[in-house]
Amino acid sequence: MGKSSSKIVAKEIYKDLLSPSVKEIGDILKNSTKVARFAFAGIDYLAAKHDRWKTFLEKVAGKVKEENLVEGHPQIIGPIIESMVYIENESIVGEMFSNLLARAIDKTSQDKAHPAFPKIIQQLSEDEAIILFYLKKKNYRVEQEWDLINNQVINLRTTKEEFPLTKLSFSEKIWMYMDHLNSLTIAGTWKTQNDIPIRNSAGIQTGGRVISDRKLSEFGKLFADACIPDIFEAL
Structure with missing residues (x-):
């Protein structure tokens, strides 16, 4: 190839490098490098661990x-x-x-x-793991009451809670935690009997009482036996 031909090829390559498609690819590669840097930043962290x-x-x-x-x-x-x-x-x-x-x-x-x-x-949060730790030891009673107004059940509230809520970081989420554990089929809050009616002095029902137990499911007991410690110093 002669010098003049080389110059023509070099000009064509340079022109291609300036084309929008090539510049776009270059931008993608540049951005991918940034992504890779952040995505794999943890590797050094892991090595240090x-x-x-x-x-x-x-x-x-x-x-x-x-x-x-x-x-x-x-x-x-x-x-x-x-x-x-x-x-x-x-x-x-x-x-x-x-x-x-x-x-x-x-x-x-x-x-x-x-x-x-x-x-x-x-899938467990730290609080949910703590709940399971205590449920492995025993069941915990929880009682709720509700009002009956115009044949509608309203104002459901917890009136008794045996579970040690002070052990949880976010104790107000206990019902959400129990729902999640139930979705994992390992624990739940289940009624122990039918609702007990609450009546006024005239004998008219004004509400009801719900009595339930927070406990492990049968599958949850197998999970607890395999995974949950009997003793954990932090608790």
Whole structure:
């Protein structure tokens, strides 16, 4: 190729580089680089957390006898490892993950580690994990009353709550937490009997009383046995 031809090719390439489509691609690449920088910024953070991983694995090792160690199922191990990237070891949620991992690699308790359990733990808030910790120990009675006006039930209110609400960071969300735990099929607030009518001095019903228990479901009991500690120092 001659010098003149080279100059023509160089001019054509330069022209292409200035074209809108090429500049657009360049902008995309530039923006993608920015996205990548933010998306993978946590890698350095994770590398710096080597000691935290070591502590987590040491905790799990302390729960399983060496002679009982077996390979865990990927459906259980994978989600646990993914989740522990974001969970602090000292939290009760972190304790649940370590308990479940210990079950999953212990041949004497491996059958208790259900594949659904990691996903359930992933969806728990710290307060919900605390609720489960206490529900593993016992059921808690809750009573409500409502008014009956023009054949309509209104003004439902809690009149008695046995659950230790002071243990929760956001105690006012107890009903929302219980609804969420119910959607996960592990716990709920269920009536223990039909509503009790409240009547005035003339015998006319003016309201009613609801008596329920906050408790684990049957599946929740299996979850609690596999994941929830019997003792947690912070509580």
